[in-house]
Amino acid sequence: MRGHAITGALLLLAGLLAIPAAPAANASAATTPFQRGTKYEAESATIVQGRVEKARRGYTGEGYVNGSNQTGSYVEWSVTAETAGPAKILIRYANTSGRSGRADIAVNGQTIAEDQRFPGTRWWRFWRTVSFRTTLNPGANTIRITSASRRGNPHLDYLEVRSLTTPPTETPPPSETPPPSETPPSETPPSETPPSETPPSETPPPSETPPPTECPTVTPPAETPPGETPPVESESPSLLSSPPAETPPAETPPAETPPAETPPAETPPAETPPVETPPSETPPAETPVPPGECPPPGEDTEIPTAPGQPVCGDFGPTELSMDWPVSTDNVEVTGYDIFDGGTMIAQATAPPVLIVGLTPATTYQLTILARDAAGNVSDSSPSVECATTEAEDTEPPSAPAALAQANVTATTVDLTWQASTGEPTAYLVRDAEENVLATVPGDATGATVSGLTCATPYTVHLVAEDAAGNTSEPSGTQEFTTAACAAKPGVPQEAATLSEGWTIPWDVAWSPTGDWALVTQRDDFKIYKVTAEGQRTEVGAVPETVTTDGEGGLMGIAIPPAWNGGTDRDVYVMHTAAEGNRVARMSFDGTALADYRTVLTGIRKNRFHNGGRIRFGPDGFLYVTTGDAQQPTLAQDPASLNGKILRVTRDGAAAPGNPSGTPVYSLGHRNPQGLAWDSAGRLWASELGNNAADELNLIEAGKNYGWPTCEGACETEGMTNPKKTWTPDTASPSGMAIVGDTIYLAAMRGQRLWRIPLNGTEAGEASAYFQGVHGRLRAVEKVPDADALWLGTTNGQADRLLQVRLG
Numbered sequence: 001m002r003g004h005a006i007t008g009a010l011l012l013l014a015g016l017l018a019i020p021a022a023p024a025a026n027a028s029a030a031t032t033p034f035q036r037g038t039k040y041e042a043e044s045a046t047i048v049q050g051r052v053e054k055a056r057r058g059y060t061g062e063g064y065v066n067g068s069n070q071t072g073s074y075v076e077w078s079v080t081a082e083t084a085g086p087a088k089i090l091i092r093y094a095n096t097s098g099r100s101g102r103a104d105i106a107v108n109g110q111t112i113a114e115d116q117r118f119p120g121t122r123w124w125r126f127w128r129t130v131s132f133r134t135t136l137n138p139g140a141n142t143i144r145i146t147s148a149s150r151r152g153n154p155h156l157d158y159l160e161v162r163s164l165t166t167p168p169t170e171t172p173p174p175s176e177t178p179p180p181s182e183t184p185p186s187e188t189p190p191s192e193t194p195p196s197e198t199p200p201s202e203t204p205p206p207s208e209t210p211p212p213t214e215c216p217t218v219t220p221p222a223e224t225p226p227g228e229t230p231p232v233e234s235e236s237p238s239l240l241s242s243p244p245a246e247t248p249p250a251e252t253p254p255a256e257t258p259p260a261e262t263p264p265a266e267t268p269p270a271e272t273p274p275v276e277t278p279p280s281e282t283p284p285a286e287t288p289v290p291p292g293e294c295p296p297p298g299e300d301t302e303i304p305t306a307p308g309q310p311v312c313g314d315f316g317p318t319e320l321s322m323d324w325p326v327s328t329d330n331v332e333v334t335g336y337d338i339f340d341g342g343t344m345i346a347q348a349t350a351p352p353v354l355i356v357g358l359t360p361a362t363t364y365q366l367t368i369l370a371r372d373a374a375g376n377v378s379d380s381s382p383s384v385e386c387a388t389t390e391a392e393d394t395e396p397p398s399a400p401a402a403l404a405q406a407n408v409t410a411t412t413v414d415l416t417w418q419a420s421t422g423e424p425t426a427y428l429v430r431d432a433e434e435n436v437l438a439t440v441p442g443d444a445t446g447a448t449v450s451g452l453t454c455a456t457p458y459t460v461h462l463v464a465e466d467a468a469g470n471t472s473e474p475s476g477t478q479e480f481t482t483a484a485c486a487a488k489p490g491v492p493q494e495a496a497t498l499s500e501g502w503t504i505p506w507d508v509a510w511s512p513t514g515d516w517a518l519v520t521q522r523d524d525f526k527i528y529k530v531t532a533e534g535q536r537t538e539v540g541a542v543p544e545t546v547t548t549d550g551e552g553g554l555m556g557i558a559i560p561p562a563w564n565g566g567t568d569r570d571v572y573v574m575h576t577a578a579e580g581n582r583v584a585r586m587s588f589d590g591t592a593l594a595d596y597r598t599v600l601t602g603i604r605k606n607r608f609h610n611g612g613r614i615r616f617g618p619d620g621f622l623y624v625t626t627g628d629a630q631q632p633t634l635a636q637d638p639a640s641l642n643g644k645i646l647r648v649t650r651d652g653a654a655a656p657g658n659p660s661g662t663p664v665y666s667l668g669h670r671n672p673q674g675l676a677w678d679s680a681g682r683l684w685a686s687e688l689g690n691n692a693a694d695e696l697n698l699i700e701a702g703k704n705y706g707w708p709t710c711e712g713a714c715e716t717e718g719m720t721n722p723k724k725t726w727t728p729d730t731a732s733p734s735g736m737a738i739v740g741d742t743i744y745l746a747a748m749r750g751q752r753l754w755r756i757p758l759n760g761t762e763a764g765e766a767s768a769y770f771q772g773v774h775g776r777l778r779a780v781e782k783v784p785d786a787d788a789l790w791l792g793t794t795n796g797q798a799d800r801l802l803q804v805r806l807g
Helices: 632-636
Strands: 012-014 018-020 029-035 037-041 046-048 050-053 066-067 074-081 087-094 101-107 110-118 128-136 141-148 156-164 309-314 319-323 333-340 341-347 353-358 363-372 386-388 402-408 413-418 422-429 436-441 446-449 457-466 478-481 492-502 507-509 516-522 526-531 536-541 554-558 568-578 581-588 592-602 615-616 622-626 645-647 664-667 674-676 683-687 694-699 724-726 735-737 740-746 752-759 768-769 778-783 788-793 801-805
Touching: 029 632, 037 074, 046 050, 074 156, 110 128, 141 156, 156 413, 309 386, 319 363, 333 353, 341 353, 341 735, 353 402, 363 554, 402 457, 402 478, 413 457, 422 446, 436 446, 446 645, 492 788, 516 554, 526 554, 536 592, 554 622, 568 615, 581 622, 592 645, 615 674, 622 674, 674 740, 735 788, 740 788, 752 778
Parallel strands: 507 554, 554 615, 674 735, 735 778
Antiparallel strands: 012 128, 018 353, 029 037, 037 156, 046 074, 050 066, 066 156, 074 141, 087 128, 087 156, 101 110, 101 141, 309 319, 319 353, 333 341, 333 363, 363 386, 402 413, 413 446, 422 436, 422 457, 457 478, 492 801, 507 516, 516 526, 526 536, 554 568, 568 581, 581 592, 615 622, 622 645, 645 664, 674 683, 683 694, 694 724, 735 740, 740 752, 740 778, 752 768, 778 788, 788 801
């Protein structure tokens, strides 16, 4: 099941809040115009068993509501609807990472969502928005959120109501001035107004500057899953909290056209100058769209130019502003997506923008992508490193006291302590080298720490962290030694260094003979031959490979089962090239690589989300993982090779039996990484989520795995649920191997090896090993004819290949 059903769909808009760096409207009113809807602040609602607070940051209005920690506490808004009909409701809230509030949502006394989960937002200062659709009565309505657990409701900031009924187009008299609360279409942020919901613009008086032409919007496939009406919105990680500043007359968008009552001949051409795209950025075959006209439906495929070099300013403990040279497009750029590494954290309609809800004293690696109304997304901007300042609140919590241990096993220990004062938001369990072994919610006084290494001595302590990022003095220490490594088959034992001197070894492919493997190194595009004893020899570099200064470069490698070094010398690689990501093959005689040939192209690249794993399946065909290239809509586009798992022949053609007759085997993937088959020939894949859920999926031909409509589990018709999910801070999975129907999954951000036993088509309880011991893990492959694994670290320097014996 993908959660509880709601009228329409309930989607988590997970991420940080981006607002234009311009003067904000007065937020103290009970209700204010909010893009195309009306915002109702929580502090102006009816509050039962709760109070208005201002202790946290990032809220709007005069405060937020902190409900009592008991079942039945609620907040109820009185909402006025001009007409009856469908409406979209957005609820902005905050939680901690380990706390998922549950509530019943009722409209006009009728429960439309029972025991609905509000997932954690990591810290109380991080705000997220959930949305759902309902039907409102004309005039007065009530919307109530009632706590369904003793934890109480999450912190509630506001509720926003948007009518989904398209109003009739009205032409005001020439002497009238449109009400100031109305927002011109050019000011409507795309993250707040999905293309399918854009209302018709009003026709202004002839004396006013005409609005831009409203072109028919091409709705991305991701927002219209099969069998759903109206379309489900994709999980966009952030919202704009206030309208951007008005566009000055000198910046009139190129698509503007005079109103119908003004004869075209009377409009001087100079009043609507087109934006000229440099010839180097516009292929000769493209015909620009004339000002005031729209491209034919479904034919706008030209991507915007990449944004220019971003710059940061206005640094604060939890916020910073960004500005950048804008992108151009053949029609119009409608918005920008802001990424920290490969995670989208904010969206904006135009620069500059203020990003809030950040962590004090933290460095962010930021890039920007532009998008247009047709869903086309640009290449990435150059990156910029920006750091928030120290917190204004510099007083840390008190040190945790009375740390005690119990129940030490081979991989776990139970810890208890006395709570710190000073409102801690988290406790960090650290070892003697200050590696973080576990992060525990701030309201806890005990935890089971897992992922420890068997037969290993530990000295651990605890520190408390508050909302401002201040860290307490350490608690006292506890010393213990984990139990002996179990002799149980398949349990990871100690990890021994097999080979040193690597820099991001990305993938491992064993030869059919089992006495050596080929290992790719991402950033220098080289391939090495490594013997079973760990002896390393460079055998060549892959031509035409380029970096993306992110996750691109030389990635996956696969050796066909028929390779013999004589009559069959083909080896296959996936790498980033000038035009995109490619699958290529080279000839390898056991000593050196030669004879580079392209096999498969047409896979879009970007700085992040390039996929990259390739494996030959039991059926003899080559399987390829592709990322969405930071363009979520591509994952749902059956005509695109991005956001997919592909299945092709050795020549790159669509394999016989593929569901659509194309290379696409499954779709709806964000950034799939690991591929492996169980004893019954079933394909399993690991996948990187955005900031809510990483996934382990059982892959079946033709199935849709949900992105961007779903991140993790949801209840959307036509989408396939993952078999296992993790939060990105405990996983960020990459390579995987299956040994004896047990999955071994390498975690990068989680810095551990996950072991997941399989029971047919179901995944059992996951257990972690080597947490924090070897840093980030990416590659994992079984050693032929041995109960052992090879692991590759991916720390960017002093990386190693490790050999892990399985008990």
